[in-house]
Amino acid sequence: MQKSIIQVNLRNKPENETLYSIGIIKFDNNVSGKEILLSLAAFQWSAAFSEPLIINLLLEHGAKVDEKIPVIEGTTLHLATSYGKEENVKCLLDAGADYSQTDYYNTRAFHFATGYGHLEILKIVYERGSHRYINQANGHSNAPIYIASIIGHGNVLKWLSQRGAKVNQPGINGATPLYLASAHGHIGIFRELLNNGADTHKMNDMSYFPILTASENAQLEIFEILHDSGAFVSDVGAQDNGTCYHRVVCCSHESLSDHNGIIALLAGEGLDINQMNNADISPLYLACILQKLKHAQCLLKYGANINQMGPRGNVDVTALVAVPAIIFGWKVNAISSFRPRNNIVSNSSTPANAPKGVLSSVRRRGRKKYDIEAK
Secondary structure, eight states, X not given: OOEEEEEEEGGGSOOOHHHHHTTSSOOTTGGGOOOOEEEEEHHHHHHHHSOHHHHHHHHHTTOOTTOOOTTTOOOHHHHHHHTTOHHHHHHHHHTTOOTTOOOTTSOOHHHHHHHTTOHHHHHHHHHTTGGGGTTOOOTTSOOHHHHHHHHTOHHHHHHHHHTTOOTTOOOGGGXXXXXXXXXXXXXXXXXXXXXXXXOTTOOOTTOOOHHHHHHHTTOHHHHHHHHHTTXXXXXXXXXXXXXXXHHHHHOOOOOHHHHHHHHHHHHHTTOOTTOOOTTSXXXXXXXXXXXXXXXXXXXXXXXXXTTOOOSTTXXXXXXXXXXXXXXXXXXXXXXXXXXXXXXXXXOOOOOTTSOHHHHHHHHHHHHHHOOOEEO
């Protein structure tokens, strides 16, 4: 088929970075956001931008309704669905377009309608046979209800759930729709999922419960709903097996009032504010490591122990041995649990709180003069 000289600039599409990561319109390797131009046949272009009269004219002259589009390997139905062309979708289906066709990422028109929030088109393809795909995952392991949850299409999610979509079906990385709503702060979707039986205790493959996710994303309102719905504030998880306190401290969002609100709620529930993670790091210690002043202030306000020790052996005192003893009035052989085998004192005057790179060089110099061993 002859290709049109008109090229579709994909950056004119409804833009949403999330769509790339879940396999909706992931054109080639366009995660970087670079401009990619698709060369389309006139018929394919018309499916996205024209009207049924022109589509039917081209069909009468031999256009193939299901011919694959280069690069994305989708069909005209994928394009019409993505651009919200309801009448064009009907026209293509009437002409025999195969609703089961997938693109390069095993994504059907049903997923596209969900991802772009086109509810009326979703209803059309559903009634024409796509109902069988209501719980079908695409090539990124994401079912339609997962896609609606992460992007935030509440009307689409409600419609899907009313027709039997599985609210606890996990997607990529084992994340459930409730997990996604918790992370992204989609309150309406979150409530809809709970009303349809979403499991508040189901964690993803990274050992995150929804309440830990809400904590790490400073979603105070969702945190409160989870708490009122029976989620355990004592849940621990993630790579460090930390508490909700740890997750709040790790949050990169700037909504400090929500951070403080979650910490206050946790403290009010009697959750141990000094509980360590599996690296023996308390929430306050973590706040200090991450230089989170406001978090440290809030934790101290609710009783964090300022004298609680951190991980054992996390500070190498060898560098201190290399500092002239007269500076601190210490005896070199009395520093911590280490002692030198001789009485040679280094000429280095590097302070003990010097940057790590400096201390490393001091340690190397020190070891030339000291043979350090544990008592």
